[in-house]
């Protein structure tokens with residue numbers, strides 16, 4: 001039998017503890033601390049050619065972070081259509097295979113992100129330009145995709161983001177794209193989840209989105225839209241196990257952390273209560289803290305990021321329906337946030353647990369404290 005990462009690490013720690021040569025024991029990993037409460041921890045990982053300074057497992061410095069802290073991995077990009085469907089009639093699994101081989105070889109559990117990312121912006125060019133002659137044509141394309149991916153990886157993938165970001169945040173309606181139009185938005189969701197259930201009966205099936213607890217106009221509509229989508233899925237008996245809460249949380253300009261939390265917490269809890277009330281599990285799929293609008297000074301900024309992340313996780317970890325927490329990258333050096341909306345002062349964002357030199361930051365300490373304080377999710 002293969003040992004899981006956690007079993008292997010626990011075994012190693014026990015050996016160290018019983019060793020006569022008592023050397024200082026490494027501090028517990030985020031996953032080990034999360035494990036005390038019945039939760040698991042992990043991160044996004046990329047693939048890049050060896051030798052590149054990237055957030056890839058081929059980069060020994062990044063791999064060391066993953067191996068020290070995580071039990072779960074999710075590919076940052078390499079299972080998206082842009083990578084595996086470069087052409088309409090073929091699949092290219094080379095990059096994702098490399099991630100999957102690394103993950104299974106090292107005993108990580110692997111999430112599949114994502115079988116369909118709804119906004120056109122993220123389609124390969126050929127798909128964005130495709131004109132579907134009939135619903136059947138779109139159906140063939142999507143079911144073939146799901147079946148091919150699911151059968152290739154089998155039980156090596158324990159959880160899938162089956163559909164990502166189907167709701168248009170500004171309106172709360174389902175997004176309107178050439179693909180959703182060919183089938184109808186709801187029919188597309190149903191088709192994707194039913195096909196995934198058949199092709200990967202062992203897997204947790206997740207609807208993933210970025211509705212956030214920050215109280216802006218769009219977030220309110222986004223949240224309503226996601227609730228409506230989840231209600232519809234339940235009403236139609238579509239097999240969906242969990243809501244993936246991406247959790248790219250964001251500090252707001254000049255608002256003190258306590259003030260953002262004060263405004264956000266209640267309505268966000270109401271939202272989560274409704275979600276779990278419908279019988280959905282929760283997954284934090286892409287946690288990081290966007291410090292776009294936070295002050296330049298590092299000490300103050302790191303404090304804000306940590307306090308804000310902690311306040312958010314406090315709320316989330318109060319839900320026993322939440323088992324898995326994944327960061328969207330472990331290290332500021334490779335965070336997607338810099339490309340997404342670079343800071344005006346041109347400094348690197350500081351939204352992940354480790355800084356650009358691989359040193360743990362107050363956010364890492366806050367997360368560890370949160371996992372430790374949260375108590376057991378099993379009553």
Ligand code: XIL
Nearest residue numbers: 076077113164210246248286328336
């Ligand atoms: C991001 C990646 O981190 C970037 O490298 C890529 O250029 C764009 O996508 N929500 C998601 C993720 O579901 O797939 C996104 O990942 C971040 C937002």
